[in-house]
Amino acid sequence: MTPPETSSRSGHGRVPTAPDPLPIPVVDNHTHLDIARDGEDAPDVAAAVAAAAAVGVDRMVQIGCDLPGARFTVDVIDQHPAMLGGVALHPNEVPRLAERGELAAAYAEIEELAAHPRVRVIGETGLDYYRTGPEGVGVQQDSFRWHIDLAKRTGRALQIHDRDAHDDVLRILAEEGAPETTVLHCFSGDMAMARECAERGYYLSFAGTVTFKNAKGLRDALAVTPLDRLLVETDAPYLTPAPWRGATNAPYLVPLTVRAMAGVLGVAVPTLCQSLSDTSEAVYGPW
Known part of the structure; x- marks a missing residue:
């Protein structure tokens, strides 16, 4: 999950039109259908699933990264066969819980929710030094280690x-020993980091940010990532791909990112779609 962009070109409030359907269905590897952007209604989950399927995004991974979101995720994945789930405590949520003395109870509930057979992901967890100051670093790192252990x-x-x-x-991944299946969601590193992650056997998931005009470094990172290490996502309702940057994102916009990725990689769109689909099933299991 990434907070809303601030941009003079913000299109917040616009409703993007549906892109051309993909030739082979793919997976939105990371979306938040529990989150409504400021001033908007919560997404209609059934409508979001149907709109995505109509353009070739027939499966998705719903991520709940606080306790209400994790509870929502476990409920909704039972109702929609197109959805698998992930649960965790977001790194920005952890310091708040710790300050209120509620972190241990929150861990216990996340572990209980993670036992659901259609929860296939522990996440999103990790580190966020953009919004959390030095005083929150220690508890974020401890929480990241706890989630790594839970995944294993x-x-x-x-x-x-x-x-x-x-x-x-x-x-920290090296110190703790990464789980067998590790995904860097909304990858934001450079070419060197992409190469190191691939060498370690991690998967890199690219979001709409890879389509932004100022994201040449991210496209360079994508270009050196092996095809079988790649995933695609929305991180909806944020990070809407061009030409709709700033508008509210949703899984049906994944084809815009997929086509941009294919252009960077120099592969045919059907080839990339098949690879993304196969890799998603390898990472998360069958839907």
Whole structure:
């Protein structure tokens, strides 16, 4: 989850039109259908699933990264076969819980919710030094270690939030021993980091940010990532791909990112779609 963009070109309030359907269905590897942007109604989950399926996004991973979101996730994945789930405590949520003396109870509930058979992800967890000051770093790192351990104990994939914390994320994964399946959601590193992650066997998930005009470094990172290490996501309702940057994102906009990725990689769109679909099933299991 990434907070809303601030941009002079903000299109917040516009409703993007549906893109052309993809030739082979893919997975939105990370979305938040429990989150409504300021001033908007909560998403209609059934409508969001149907709109995505109509353009070739027939599966998705719903991520709940606070206790209300995690509870929502476990409820909604039972209602919609197109959805699998992930649960965790977001790194920005952890210091608040710790300050209120509620972190231990929150961990216990996340572990209980993670036992649901359609919860296939522990995440998003990780580190966020953009919104949390030095006083929150210690508890964020401890929480990241706890979630790594939970992913390993439960056999779930780990999805990582990494904002302004690349070195510490990689260091802690090395120190703790990464789970067998580790995904860097909304990858934001450079070429060197992409290569290191691929060498370690991690998966890199790219969001609409890769389509932004000022994101050449991110496209360079994508270009050196092996095809079988790639995933795609929305991080909806945020990070809407061009040409709708600033508008509210949703899973039906994944085709815009997929086509941009194919252009960077120099592969045919059907080839990339098949790879993204196969890799998603390898990471999360069958829907």
